[in-house]
Amino acid sequence: MANTRRTTKKGAATQTNEAMFAGSMPVASDLTPFQILAPDGKPVREDLIPDLDLVEDMYRGMSRLRHLDDKFMSLFKSQRLGNYAQFGGQEASQFGSAMALNRQTDYIAPMYRNTAAMITHGWSIQNAIMYWRGHPEGWRLPDTANILPVIISIPGQVLHAAGAALGLKAQGTGGVVMTYVGEGGTSQGDVHAAINFASARKDPCVFIIENNGWAISVPRQVQSGVDYLVRRSVGYDIPGYLVDGNDILAVNTVSKKAVQDARDGKGPSLIEHMTYRIRPHTTGDDPKAYRDENAEPEFWRKERDPIARVKKFLTLEKRWNDDREVAMVAEIETEFQAALEAADQVASPRPEALLEYVWQNDVWQIKEQREILKRRVAQMEGA
Amino acid sequence: MMTQVLEKATETKTMTLLQALTDAMDVMLAKDPKVVMYGEDVGRLGGVYRVTTGLQGKHGEHRVFDCPLTEAGIIGTAVGAAAVGMRPVVELQFGGFMMQGFDQIFSHVSRFRYRSRGRWSTPLVIRFPFGGGKSLLEQHADSPETYLMHTPGIKVAIPSNPYDAKGMLIAAIEDNDPVVFFESIYLYREPSARMDVPTGYYTVPLGQARVAREGSDVTLVTIGTMVHTCLAAAEQAAKAGIQCEVIDLRTVVPLDMETVVASVAKTGRVVVVHEANLTLGPGAEIAALIQEKCFYELEAPVLRVASFDTMPSPFNSLNHYSRPEAHHVAEAIKNVLSA
């Protein structure tokens, strides 16, 4: 890719060159991700530091989520989950954005990696454990949470989000829809269909690309020749934001702006969070097969951790100390254990669940197959 | 009726189904410079199931490579590449994700030859892991062969053992029609399905069924992973003095009805067994054809054992009630004999 000239919406020419990518992240571009807090915890934008209570909430929220991610991984290791897609490293990206939503009016259209955003928007930990166990009752998210079904086939959720935005607008609810897609997922044509649809109609939708550097073993640069995917916003004539996805203050500031714009009838926005998948793709993945875990991932774990960044800031501000940390971790662990116990107490899936909810009212084939199922269950119990 | 064409195959090696597939691709990458392989994670990683392991290292990044995450893109570009003379062998990460590219299959892969009155064709192979029996997420355990059987212009291969897998994949790559190639997740590494496979080039023709077990009382018509389920049921039935003939179709398109009809002439009783759900699964077509072609040989209605008309449950928690098991087939054998 030799010195292609690109024209941004404002008409300014920008340059890229072949040295742009090394591994999974761009190393040179005229665009720089928006940042409020530097990795060392020092503000780069003093003017945008919010109330310290809010920053503390962010720290507590992200710490809780990381703890859950750790716990879910160990549940898998002890064979108490079927699989699990870790969000570790992406807490700022998911918590910072989802907390910009109003739980009563707004919706999330999630993908498999969005456990953190979903918990932020009202998914219960117990339900999340059951979902990742494949328990049919885990498939039913709490009725109080405005969360559409978790989508595994990439990137179905992005179109559902555009459609939900259409629907909320039509009903005049004032609601906004937020959806997420991985940088790999942006290669699917349906992402274009969704953003274009919402932009043409100015529907209230916020599209977030969680660019975590990897699509399983495939690094970012294989997906597209562009330096930053958010440049596509220009083609839809909608606001596009490039954000340091490991800076929760930056994430939250931008999400709030995009959500407010959507609510105000100004239409959708496209946001790219520059973040990193510090953990395996899922609990079934071995990243050593495709990346040097001691190099780039270790750098992100050690030097770019989104939670450590806020902790450093709070410590500098004298808002945080070890005693508080210990008390917080104990609280989180108690909460998790209670959820796990509740999940463990739910009876194993009923075989009948196989044939429920296919149609609202069973067609005769389902009725007939239910009889076969009954016989099989009786045989298994007799055996 | 073992119809295996052996050419130049000399030595053999014990292989799993997965190793046999890797070997087939290795052979064809070496044999034909027009063969290219791409998909999601197939390069450096060798695919999530590692079926393309080592191929990029051995044959180069221009022959085996990772591409953007888009099934429509993978299949649609394979159409264009095939049209101008390449032999693309593309991988989809799971059969459940074929649908993201199904427009390209339904509208273009299947129609280039017809649309251009033979000027253009699409000699490509689309391979993917499919089917149940392992603990997997939603949309990772589907058996979508029905959609392809209903689309004229495509061949559909579903091998049940390492020998067939290698020979059929080589035949698929050399075939001038597009072939969709189903790879059983359950059998990929199944130790009991390992067998001796010739190390060099050989083909197993697409469209010839195999009699996997001979018998005279009941015909079990099946394919893929279910061949093993049926063999287990046949073994059980034999203990009760019932001799089942097990037919491994190998491909559902073309469908080798000659072998099926010859067997029905002997037995007069048929059970069709497949993993896809019942309604309009391969069994619907096979049963219809049997009653057309050998109605007067039949002693009983043709029965079907298939998955329920529902979705596979995640992580396999309940699928053993729905996806055919040997004891489900045994029950059908009893029923077809008492009809």
Ligand SMILES: Cc1ncc(C[n+]2csc(CCOP(=O)(O)OP(=O)(O)O)c2C)c(N)n1
């Ligand atoms: C349509 C479709 N194709 C392929 C897959 C298999 N798959 C699961 S995750 C993944 C990589 C996704 O990467 P990205 O979009 O960057 O999201 P991330 O997992 O990094 O959050 C792939 C190829 C899928 N789930 N859906």
Ligand SMILES: [Mg+2]
């Ligand atoms: Mg990614």
